[in-house]
Amino acid sequence: MENLIMKSFLDYPQHIEDFLEDISVKSFTPFNQKLIKVLVGMNHRNQTPRLETIKLRIGEKEFESEEFKRILAADSYPDYLNLKSDFKTYLCFQMQEHLANKLKEATRKR
Numbered sequence: 001m002e003n004l005i006m007k008s009f010l011d012y013p014q015h016i017e018d019f020l021e022d023i024s025v026k027s028f029t030p031f032n033q034k035l036i037k038v039l040v041g042m043n044h045r046n047q048t049p050r051l052e053t054i055k056l057r058i059g060e061k062e063f064e065s066e067e068f069k070r071i072l073a074a075d076s077y078p079d080y081l082n083l084k085s086d087f088k089t090y091l092c093f094q095m096q097e098h099l100a101n102k103l104k105e106a107t108r109k110r
Helices: 002-011 013-022 030-044 051-058 066-073 080-108
Strands: none
Touching: 002 013, 002 030, 002 066, 002 080, 013 030, 013 080, 030 051, 030 066
């Protein structure tokens, strides 16, 4: 789900800030947070996100990373603002899974 949203941000950047209105950037992976900051900055300068420009901003190592390749390979959705509710649900499930894993760890240590 996160890769779908990120690919949609790349392909349709004009609505990023509307999507993030009540979703914290910190909800995304650290890599995606960096990419979002780059895309928002480009929006503020009325620049169209191009791969070469993104490469300059995030660095070659990140540009060549598996994480970025997965984003580029993901589907994109022009009406991703309609996915906001689904993404919030996804984030809740991610947090529940994280907390469940912490609980498992804590019970193993006893």
